[in-house]
Amino acid sequence: MTDIISDTPKAAIYQSDDFAARLRKRYAAERRFKMYGVVAIGVALGMLAILLTSIVGQGYTAFAQHDLALEVFFDPAEIDPQGSRDPAVISNANYGALARTALQAVFPEVEQRTDRRRLTSMISNGAAFELRQMVIDDPSLIGTRKQVRIPLASDYDQVLKGNIDRTLPETSRKVTDQQIAWVDKLVANGQIVNGFNWRLFANGDSRDPELAGLKAGLVGSLLTLMVTLGLAIPIGISAAVYLEEFAPKNKLTDLIEVNINNLAAVPSIVFGLLGLAVFLNAFNMPRSAPVVGGIVLALMTLPTIIIAGRAALKAVPPSIREAALGVGASPLQVVTHHVLPLAMPGILTGVIIGMAHALGETAPLLMIGMIAFIVDTPGGFGDASTVLPVQIFMWADSPERGFVERTSAAIMVLLAFLIGMNAIAVFLRKQFERRW
Amino acid sequence: MTAHTHTGTPTRSTGSLAAGIEARAATGALAGAGNKMDAKGVKVFYGAKQALKGIDLEIPDRQVTALIGPSGCGKSTFLRCLNRMNDTIGIARVEGLITLDGQDIYDREIDPVQLRARVGMVFQKPNPFPKSIYDNIAYGPRIHGLASGRDEMDEIVAKSLQRAGLWNEVKDRLKEPGTGLSGGQQQRLCIARAVAVSPEVILMDEPCSALDPIATAHVEELIDELRENYTIVIVTHNMQQAARVSQRTAFFHLGDMVEVGDTEDIFTNPRDERTQGYITGRYG
Numbered sequence: 001m002t003d004i005i006s007d008t009p010k011a012a013i014y015q016s017d018d019f020a021a022r023l024r025k026r027y028a029a030e031r032r033f034k035m036y037g038v039v040a041i042g043v044a045l046g047m048l049a050i051l052l053t054s055i056v057g058q059g060y061t062a063f064a065q066h067d068l069a070l071e072v073f074f075d076p077a078e079i080d081p082q083g084s085r086d087p088a089v090i091s092n093a094n095y096g097a098l099a100r101t102a103l104q105a106v107f108p109e110v111e112q113r114t115d116r117r118r119l120t121s122m123i124s125n126g127a128a129f130e131l132r133q134m135v136i137d138d139p140s141l142i143g144t145r146k147q148v149r150i151p152l153a154s155d156y157d158q159v160l161k162g163n164i165d166r167t168l169p170e171t172s173r174k175v176t177d178q179q180i181a182w183v184d185k186l187v188a189n190g191q192i193v194n195g196f197n198w199r200l201f202a203n204g205d206s207r208d209p210e211l212a213g214l215k216a217g218l219v220g221s222l223l224t225l226m227v228t229l230g231l232a233i234p235i236g237i238s239a240a241v242y243l244e245e246f247a248p249k250n251k252l253t254d255l256i257e258v259n260i261n262n263l264a265a266v267p268s269i270v271f272g273l274l275g276l277a278v279f280l281n282a283f284n285m286p287r288s289a290p291v292v293g294g295i296v297l298a299l300m301t302l303p304t305i306i307i308a309g310r311a312a313l314k315a316v317p318p319s320i321r322e323a324a325l326g327v328g329a330s331p332l333q334v335v336t337h338h339v340l341p342l343a344m345p346g347i348l349t350g351v352i353i354g355m356a357h358a359l360g361e362t363a364p365l366l367m368i369g370m371i372a373f374i375v376d377t378p379g380g381f382g383d384a385s386t387v388l389p390v391q392i393f394m395w396a397d398s399p400e401r402g403f404v405e406r407t408s409a410a411i412m413v414l415l416a417f418l419i420g421m422n423a424i425a426v427f428l429r430k431q432f433e434r435r436w
Numbered sequence: 437m438t439a440h441t442h443t444g445t446p447t448r449s450t451g452s453l454a455a456g457i458e459a460r461a462a463t464g465a466l467a468g469a470g471n472k473m474d475a476k477g478v479k480v481f482y483g484a485k486q487a488l489k490g491i492d493l494e495i496p497d498r499q500v501t502a503l504i505g506p507s508g509c510g511k512s513t514f515l516r517c518l519n520r521m522n523d524t525i526g527i528a529r530v531e532g533l534i535t536l537d538g539q540d541i542y543d544r545e546i547d548p549v550q551l552r553a554r555v556g557m558v559f560q561k562p563n564p565f566p567k568s569i570y571d572n573i574a575y576g577p578r579i580h581g582l583a584s585g586r587d588e589m590d591e592i593v594a595k596s597l598q599r600a601g602l603w604n605e606v607k608d609r610l611k612e613p614g615t616g617l618s619g620g621q622q623q624r625l626c627i628a629r630a631v632a633v634s635p636e637v638i639l640m641d642e643p644c645s646a647l648d649p650i651a652t653a654h655v656e657e658l659i660d661e662l663r664e665n666y667t668i669v670i671v672t673h674n675m676q677q678a679a680r681v682s683q684r685t686a687f688f689h690l691g692d693m694v695e696v697g698d699t700e701d702i703f704t705n706p707r708d709e710r711t712q713g714y715i716t717g718r719y720g
Contacts, residue, residue, distance in 0.1 A: 327575060327579075333579055
């Protein structure tokens with residue numbers, strides 16, 4: 001028997017066919033692994049592409065909307081019969097009648113009561129409010145004729161956008177042949193104009209799709225995130241610094257660490273229940289308010305920020321701490337002057353992940369009543385409010401055809417909000433990054 | 437052994453004051469006697485493991501004391517006791533008495549932050565802050581309030597860099613990051629940073645181990661010049677370096693201090709055979 005371990009070079013083995021075969025196998029394994037990676041990334045990109053095309057394809061039409069361009073006579077007899085110009089009188093007048101009169105003037109041949117009602121259903125409920133606002137802003141309009149744009153009811157907008165199929169039998173669509181003929185006549189007259197849908201950003205929620213907007217949700221999200229950021233960043237970073245740099249290492253801190261890691265995995269609705277039980281029931285804080293939503297989301301994002309923060313602090317080389325201690329810096333100075341600035345990019349990464357998570361969160365907010373139907377833009381942290389993802393959820397739940405495109409548009413706005421926020425955070429992170 | 441116990445942090449110190457006074461009386465070195473620092477029966481434990489087994493060492497004023505010995509013999513541990521850097525390691529426990537100008541540095545009255553300003557340190561690996569060269573030097577004086585204005589600070593920075601022999605190389609690029617310098621320059625920057633807070637003692641933990649021979653020569657020259665104003669304790673693996681720069685040498689072995697004496701005596705006429713074996717290169 002020969003020695004398995006010999007002192008002589010083993011050139012023969014490394015040049016044998018066996019060895020060459022093993023070598024080929026090793027390279028084949030590497031090629032396979034690379035291929036799995038490429039396939040995985042390809043699948044992921046494909047899905048992303050499908051998602052984006054589906055959302056953008058469905059939603060881009062919501063950024064434009066058809067309006068009626070009608071010549072409205074601001075009839076003094078209707079608005080202000082006594083001529084008092086009293087704001088209370090002006091704001092209580094029947095502006096819907098003005099719009100209806102203006103539309104009927106275009107179709108004098110429609111005389112039957114039911115037909116007239118069908119005709120005037122083309123005017124959105126919002127027209128009355130918009131006309132009223134015009135007169136309140138400028139009372140001198142009373143008694144004049146003016147070409148104004150008022151919202152077209154959503155169903156007709158959908159017909160013009162092709163979302164309601166004209167070729168379907170009349171009985172299986174919401175719009176009759178006669179109504180389609182009227183719309184076509186208005187289009188031919190140039191009395192229907194297509195323009196940017198500013199109502200999507202200027203209005204709050206509405207039951208009528210053509211009036212429903214995201215402003216309440218956008219402002220609500222902004223207020224909620226301000227509360228979340230304001231609480232989660234200082235508390236999260238302080239907790240990470242304390243646990244990593246100052247806390248004694250013993251069983252208690254081990255237990256705390258384990259529990260923080262576990263909290264990161266707790267379903268978000270549990271945080272909502274906590275908010276309901278503690279902040280609403282025990283502390284009597286306002287329902288549906290951004291301040292409570294912000295606190296709940298802050299609690300939810302804290303574990304993420306603490307874990308990322310501790311990892312970033314741990315990654316700062318100990319030599320920097322020793323250097324600072326060596327010139328007589330106190331432990332807190334070591335942290336604030338040296339360790340924290342160096343750990344900041346890593347901490348900000350955790351903050352970005354946490355905030356993105358918080359922005360898209362719906363479940364805990366449902367528990368504290370942020371699923372309300374909010375028309376008015378919240379003016380402060382205590383006002384009833386909703387947030388973008390909840391708004392999307394509610395629109396997706398609505399049966400009207402017009403909400404389909406608006407849901408997708410709202411998702412696009414949410415994504416844009418998210419990208420904008422992350423861009424700011426990435427910019428900040430770059431600012432903090434130092435060359436080593 | 438008349439020594440009192442110090443645990444990792446000063447607040448947890450359970451040291452008996454009486455024992456400390458007794459130990460101080462026993463040293464008889466309270467009035468100075470030319471010694472800047474004095475260690476008596478210093479023992480260090482990392483958890484259950486004993487790293488130092490009772491070190492007695494006098495560190496004379498304005499001289500260079502070299503600590504030599506094989507790896508793991510406890511010289512760096514001892515060095516880190518002298519400015520209480522071991523406090524920062526949770527499990528480290530220090531026993532015995534160490535005085536600076538006759539005052540027990542592990543006394544409850546002594547603040548480790550103040551002590552580290554008086555006993556500066558230069559580390560094995562150059563560790564400049566990732567800030568500008570200027571800010572690297574100015575950091576210490578700034579936190580200790582040593583300069584009352586921009587001009588004074590500029591002067592401290594310039595003087596410290598001159599003392600570290602780095603001024604001519606960096607005077608035109610003080611705003612550039614300290615981490616952009618070469619290894620040898622970085623180490624001299626760290627020495628300048630230590631000098632800037634005007635300490636009385638400078639501890640150097642193998643300051644040249646990461647440097648090439650030319651940079652090493654620079655730093656050694658520098659140590660020789662600094663000796664005029666500062667007391668220096670240097671840990672080194674390089675016996676020639678110990679012989680070149682130090683006036684006194686202590687040989688450590690397995691957590692014990694085997695021998696201490698004038699550098700010349702240690703290298704020409706070692707009393708202990710372990711010392712002889714080490715410096716002649718038989719082991720280590």
